[in-house]
Amino acid sequence: MFQIIRKQELAKGTIIKMDVNAPKIAKKIKAGQFIILRVNETGERIPLTVADKDEFAGIITIIFQIVGKTTALLNSLKAGDLIKDVVGPLGKAAEIENIGTVVMVGGGTGVAILYHMAKAFKDAGNRVIGIIGARDKELLILEDEMNAICDELVVTTDDGSHGQRGFVTQPLEKYLDERHDIKLVYAIGPIPMMKFVTKLTKKYDMPTMVSLNPIMIDGTGMCGGCRVKVNNEIKFCCVDGPDFDGHLVDFDELELRNATYIKEEKDSLLASIR
Numbered sequence: 001m002f003q004i005i006r007k008q009e010l011a012k013g014t015i016i017k018m019d020v021n022a023p024k025i026a027k028k029i030k031a032g033q034f035i036i037l038r039v040n041e042t043g044e045r046i047p048l049t050v051a052d053k054d055e056f057a058g059i060i061t062i063i064f065q066i067v068g069k070t071t072a073l074l075n076s077l078k079a080g081d082l083i084k085d086v087v088g089p090l091g092k093a094a095e096i097e098n099i100g101t102v103v104m105v106g107g108g109t110g111v112a113i114l115y116h117m118a119k120a121f122k123d124a125g126n127r128v129i130g131i132i133g134a135r136d137k138e139l140l141i142l143e144d145e146m147n148a149i150c151d152e153l154v155v156t157t158d159d160g161s162h163g164q165r166g167f168v169t170q171p172l173e174k175y176l177d178e179r180h181d182i183k184l185v186y187a188i189g190p191i192p193m194m195k196f197v198t199k200l201t202k203k204y205d206m207p208t209m210v211s212l213n214p215i216m217i218d219g220t221g222m223c224g225g226c227r228v229k230v231n232n233e234i235k236f237c238c239v240d241g242p243d244f245d246g247h248l249v250d251f252d253e254l255e256l257r258n259a260t261y262i263k264e265e266k267d268s269l270l271a272s273i274r
Contacts, residue, residue, distance in 0.1 A: 001082040005059055010141045015065050015109060016075050023058030025088045031120035032094030032211065032243050036219045038085040039073045046070050047216045051112035063112035090219045091242050098125040099183045103175060105168050105197055106132045107189025111142050113211055114188045122149050131171050137162035168193065169200050176204045187246060191255045198246035210246040212237050214258060229253050
């Protein structure tokens, strides 16, 4: 059993941050890796990337959006309550090196993953440029935290309610046009966002990594649910990823696979709140 230490609402009724007591995981987990949790004995297993950790306090931070029955159930818990199972670290850690200037691009809840990654690149001695975006101001998360670790930070919202109006690809293109010291782009967020970021960076022959979020069940490579096509080869995100060369990912197939259970997910959420 894993106790919730703190709970915070980052976006009203939609995005939640939890600090969870998990000393063994906090000691070992690295940027890019994830956990799988089960809220109770009869609950389903869901993957969540760890947004931060406090190794000395034995705490991991998870951030999730309420999109289905399990995330709604998780949100029903409060500080002091217990989560049945938390397993990790899972997946491959990101390859973090001192390479110079890195642009970290995040959208929506992907900014939670991006934050852990950006910290790691900064700690390795890199210059970190952050670009984060959301549909509107209310859905933007971790702006202050990203601002604290980035050498430069650009914020965008689709509707212009905060920061620059538009998409994250617009300031990214400006950076790629004007700067010649950028060595790597990391993009994490909704599939369409990562798809368009990689299309843009390919024109500049800029190395680009993405963190994928396919449907996942066991997290050990046995079920095959998280398969993705990378360079025309089948990979399993849970053991081969979640990070891949963005220019080699078949985003169209990934988008179709991730849409398989959208209706069932919405139905289960509605049933759970009736």
